[in-house]
Amino acid sequence: MGSTVQESASSGDDDWPVQAADFIVRGVGVVRDKTTGPAITISRAIVYGLVAAILGLAALVLLSVGLVRLVDVYLPGGVWSAHLLVAVIFTGGGAVLWAKRTPKPGQ
Numbered sequence: 001m002g003s004t005v006q007e008s009a010s011s012g013d014d015d016w017p018v019q020a021a022d023f024i025v026r027g028v029g030v031v032r033d034k035t036t037g038p039a040i041t042i043s044r045a046i047v048y049g050l051v052a053a054i055l056g057l058a059a060l061v062l063l064s065v066g067l068v069r070l071v072d073v074y075l076p077g078g079v080w081s082a083h084l085l086v087a088v089i090f091t092g093g094g095a096v097l098w099a100k101r102t103p104k105p106g107q
Contacts, residue, residue: 064090 064086072082 067089068079068082068086071085072079075081075085
């Protein structure tokens, strides 16, 4: 009977390092999920936002160059008339967006 008590005590003593390691692993996992998860999400949003902004800017430049060239072919006069028409289009679009803006609270 003494050997049974000793065996159960020794098996409990042998199990505590495993339990401690499991506790530490779970704790590190929780901390990692709460810190690196949001950091990775924010980093991805910044990177994808910058890529989208750069691609959008490049597309806008190519669109305006293409529009000037297209208008220059079909509009009589020099290239100044094409530049003038494209400038009027972009200024009109900017004016529409400016009119639709919402003022900041308290202003």
